[in-house]
Amino acid sequence: MSGANFILLINLSVAGLLAASFMAVAFHDVGRAPARWFASGYVLGMVYSAIEFSIPAFSDALLPVVTAFAVFLGATIAFNVGLARKYGVAPPWSSMLLFLVAATIVVYFVQDLPRQSLARMMAYQLPYAVMQLVGLAIVWSSRQRRGRLDRILMAVLAASAVQFASKPFIAHALGGWGANPQAYLQSSYALVSQSLGTVFALAMALLTLAILVRDVLAEVTSRSETDTLSRLLNRGAFTRQAEQAVLGAMRQGVPVALVIADLDHFKSINDNFGHASGDRVIETFAGFLREAAAGHHVAGRIGGEEFAIILPGTNLAAARLFAEGTRSAFSALPIGGLPADNRCTASFGVAELHTGETIADLMRRADEALYLAKNAGRDCVRVSAGPGGEWSSSAIVINSRSG
Incomplete structure (x- = not known):
């Protein structure tokens, strides 16, 4: 052969x-x-x-x-x-x-x-x-x-x-x-x-x-x-990718901001209209985040009705505008399975990373801003002005409630 x-x-x-x-x-x-x-x-x-x-x-x-x-x-x-x-x-x-x-x-x-x-x-x-x-x-x-x-x-x-x-x-x-x-x-x-x-x-x-x-x-x-319902990152994946995004922004010397959102009166939606309607609300809001997010942004569902998005290359003012745009568009949208006159809303907390802070510090301050938004009547945006817990007067003028 x-x-x-x-x-x-x-x-x-x-x-x-x-x-x-x-x-x-x-x-x-x-x-x-x-x-x-x-x-x-x-x-x-x-x-x-x-x-x-x-x-x-x-x-x-x-x-x-x-x-x-x-x-x-x-x-x-x-x-x-x-x-x-x-x-x-x-x-x-x-x-x-x-x-x-x-x-x-x-x-x-x-x-x-x-x-x-x-x-x-x-x-x-x-x-x-x-x-x-x-x-x-x-x-x-x-x-x-x-x-x-x-x-x-x-x-x-x-x-x-x-x-x-x-x-x-x-x-x-x-x-x-x-x-x-x-x-x-x-x-x-x-x-x-x-x-x-x-x-x-x-x-x-x-x-x-x-x-x-x-x-x-x-x-x-x-x-x-990936969270099955929202098709966003789950909490663990969001935390890991957010840390990487923050480190990348720090290496490049660009600002990075975090927006945390929480759906308002979500329990009452489930109680009054059923869990299927609640799921549609989550899907709709997550869709807003996916459409609004750029390729380098990191968005996730970090709790039952709580969401977060990291915005590398974005300062506090731009992140506030992002949150307000999402809030306004979502509150005006009718959602299938709910009465025509019913509108769902969300509250937002916004923070920008400061020198010496960690991702945990950033999330804590954004959470504190979200807490202020909830106490202010919901359907509004609140901004953390600094790591010391100060709040700028401009942060509290964004307050458009639907009830």
């Missing part, structure tokens, strides 16, 4: 293991459409390896050669569809399928060219390079935030495209790819080509598996840190 035959058998086994790995991910979570497409790509890779291995048994290898080409190109297309599903990009179905048909037709007709001609070799290898570049373009065009693994995957896709485009020249340098298709596996080029294929197939598979596992773990973490 030649070295190329041995590598081809390894490729067959590797493709099977990788297909099984992606199917395991898909079965673990039936919503993992990318994993199913990746698995399909490596199943097609197995079929390709099996066809290549069987070619020496054919007296006329035209059909298996063209079929092997189409199957492997189909494998790259399936991989690209998996990438598109993973990165939220619409798969370029029509373009890829038309390219598959056109490239297969070209490969069929170039079989009449001299076997060692550069045009024939390039007709066989360049379509693979194009599909790798399509995969690169899919990842690049994604609006999702790309991390280190995603950037490495793009680099590997680019390198894979280069190795496919360079294979005709490698074949020429090594004396060709066999006198006929049946002799391909005995050539030095076959050993190099199959070895390169193994390296890149493993690299892309391991990277995509790592990316899928990373996203699964991130989703599990998000679920454990």
Whole structure:
């Protein structure tokens, strides 16, 4: 058995293991459409390896050669569809399928060219390079935030495209790819080509598996840190992320403020209209916070009807305006399940971090401001002016109550 035959058998086994790995991910979570497409790509890779291995048994290898080409190109297309599903990009179905048909037709007709001609070799290898570049373009065009693994995957896709485009020249340098298709596996080029294929197939598979596992773990973490009803951070997650946001603001030398809000008369809403109505009030208010918050803000539900949001880069005056805008908009909104003339309100406490304070100090002062807002009749905003407990006169002019 030649070295190329041995590598081809390894490729067959590797493709099977990788297909099984992606199917395991898909079965673990039936919503993992990318994993199913990746698995399909490596199943097609197995079929390709099996066809290549069987070619020496054919007296006329035209059909298996063209079929092997189409199957492997189909494998790259399936991989690209998996990438598109993973990165939220619409798969370029029509373009890829038309390219598959056109490239297969070209490969069929170039079989009449001299076997060692550069045009024939390039007709066989360049379509693979194009599909790798399509995969690169899919990842690049994604609006999702790309991390280190995603950037490495793009680099590997680019390198894979280069190795496919360079294979005709490698074949020429090594004396060709066999006198006929049946002799391909005995050539030095076959050993190099199959070895390169193994390296890149493993690299892309391991990277995509790592990316899928990373996203699964991130989703599990998000679920454990997210309050189910409000879809905001729960108290523990809010505290951790708020501490990080405060430290980041301190390093950058920018102000950071905290707004704490508490729904007014929430117990009476549950008592008079039922817990389903109370849940809708919480969902509605949380929606206001999500819409109002910027990407660098940290919002959470820290109690039954109590919410908090950290505002890095925001001073006390701007945080007060944020709180007042949220208060005003929420108090004017009708909520399903409640009488048309009933309006829900919330009270707000606002504080800005001062030098030498901790996140605990900041939350304590915002809580004290919220307590003053409740005592002032609710549906209003109160501001902590400083760590000494002083309260500015401007803080108590914001007092618009609905009763």
